[in-house]
Amino acid sequence: MRILFAGDEHPYSEYALKETVKLAMNTWADVTLLGISQATNPVEDTQVGKALRGYRDTFLNSWSREDSPYIQGEGKYEWVPVKTGVVEEMKVLMGRKKDFKVRLRSGSPAREILTESQEDGSDLIVLGCAKGAKCEWANSLPAPQQVVDDADCSVLLVKEQQPVTRIVACLDQGYISQESLEMINQMITIYNARLDLIGLSQNGDMEKSVYTRLIEIGDYYNDRQVEINTRLMDISDFEQLIAQEIKQDLLALWLGKKSLLSRFFSRGWVGRFVSKCPTSVLVMR
Amino acid sequence: MNKLKIMVLDDEPIVCKRLKPALEKQGYEVDTFTQSSDAMEQIKNVEYDVIITDLKMKGIDGMQLLTEAKQRSPKTEVIVITGFATMETAKESFHKGVFDFIAKPFKLSEIQEVVSRAEAKIRGE
Numbered sequence: 001m002r003i004l005f006a007g008d009e010h011p012y013s014e015y016a017l018k019e020t021v022k023l024a025m026n027t028w029a030d031v032t033l034l035g036i037s038q039a040t041n042p043v044e045d046t047q048v049g050k051a052l053r054g055y056r057d058t059f060l061n062s063w064s065r066e067d068s069p070y071i072q073g074e075g076k077y078e079w080v081p082v083k084t085g086v087v088e089e090m091k092v093l094m095g096r097k098k099d100f101k102v103r104l105r106s107g108s109p110a111r112e113i114l115t116e117s118q119e120d121g122s123d124l125i126v127l128g129c130a131k132g133a134k135c136e137w138a139n140s141l142p143a144p145q146q147v148v149d150d151a152d153c154s155v156l157l158v159k160e161q162q163p164v165t166r167i168v169a170c171l172d173q174g175y176i177s178q179e180s181l182e183m184i185n186q187m188i189t190i191y192n193a194r195l196d197l198i199g200l201s202q203n204g205d206m207e208k209s210v211y212t213r214l215i216e217i218g219d220y221y222n223d224r225q226v227e228i229n230t231r232l233m234d235i236s237d238f239e240q241l242i243a244q245e246i247k248q249d250l251l252a253l254w255l256g257k258k259s260l261l262s263r264f265f266s267r268g269w270v271g272r273f274v275s276k277c278p279t280s281v282l283v284m285r
Numbered sequence: 286m287n288k289l290k291i292m293v294l295d296d297e298p299i300v301c302k303r304l305k306p307a308l309e310k311q312g313y314e315v316d317t318f319t320q321s322s323d324a325m326e327q328i329k330n331v332e333y334d335v336i337i338t339d340l341k342m343k344g345i346d347g348m349q350l351l352t353e354a355k356q357r358s359p360k361t362e363v364i365v366i367t368g369f370a371t372m373e374t375a376k377e378s379f380h381k382g383v384f385d386f387i388a389k390p391f392k393l394s395e396i397q398e399v400v401s402r403a404e405a406k407i408r409g410e
Binding site for chain 2: 028121186188
């Protein structure tokens with residue numbers, strides 16, 4: 001698994017980093033810490049650079065030396081591309097067991113995060129956002145919503161530091177990817193959480209494929225001795241669920257072309273729901 | 286040069302279905318198993334160069350298979366793939382001599398790259 005943490009210098013990014021550490025501790029994923037600078041030359045952005053260095057220390061110091069898969073090994077000379085057609089031999093410190101990189105990019109935050117995740121082949125993007133209805137980065141940047149809307153991979157949006165005791169996964173389509181199921185499995189394990197699976201229907205009707213999938217998922221977790229509670233809900237009650245029921249929970253949403261939520265709600269619903277949700281949200285693809 | 290012989294064990298058939306063609310494309314000989322008891326029987330008869338195994342399975346789990354495989358053939362490289370990863374299982378896997386520990390989800394290229402590294406080690410490159 002490859003995790004991309006995207007952060008700035010504000011407290012919500014520290015919460016997101018803590019979740020990244022928790023994920024990395026369990027999964028031993030390859031991890032990139034990414035900062036986005038508004039400056040043309042990212043090195044000149046001392047605030048983001050300083051924050052990233054702090055995040056790097058926090059991340060690497062979260063393990064005892066003998067347990068860390070990220071302890072840097074001996075330097076090794078490698079050819080590194082510096083521009084098109086030119087490579088330079090540089091001494092690269094390789095991670096002992098897993099890759100760990102710290103990167104700064106300059107430009108529009110959402111665009112740079114999405115580009116980095118594509119280039120790096122990320123399986124999961126983790127980022128924080130300000131608490132409250134707007135779900136922004138500082139300076140009113142709508143980066144988190146844009147990333148959630150446009151990422152190719154799953155996104156964990158961290159709202160604040162809080163315990164997660166339950167994962168509330170809302171199923172609104174017959175097709176779900178194997179990767180998304182696996183992502184839920186990891187979250188169940190990491191948080192030691194139980195799983196509530198909600199099948200969304202419209203006016204009491206549920207597509208046969210969704211119903212079948214609901215049963216299959218229930219069987220899948222029963223086979224793996226994972227506590228799961230399955231129930232049905234009308235899609236018109238979904239916003240109410242987010243506002244009233246989600247407390248110490250991780251809301252997990254599947255995003256797909258056949259999503260009932262996409263058909264029922266106008267464009268940009270993901271961003272709206274993610275903003276409304278008082279707790280962290282996992283958007284799966 | 287002999288083809289590397291690889292065993293893939295995962296109780297989710299879709300994982301075997303994805304991995305087999307991807308590894309065969311790299312030129313490896315691949316046997317897949319969805320029942321850990323069958324895989325355990327197989328390693329008594331066949332010596333694999335690389336074993337890719339899930340951890341959480343009904344009956345014999347991946348950790349037991351890893352232990353048995355390394356006891357029978359210490360030079361077999363074992364790669365653990367797991368959907369329910371914990372720090373303890375990662376540490377235990379490495380203590381038992383696993384070549385790599387990969388949490389799901391992963392991209393096929395990630396597995397292919399790890400298998401290539403295992404091959405380089407086996408061939409002493």
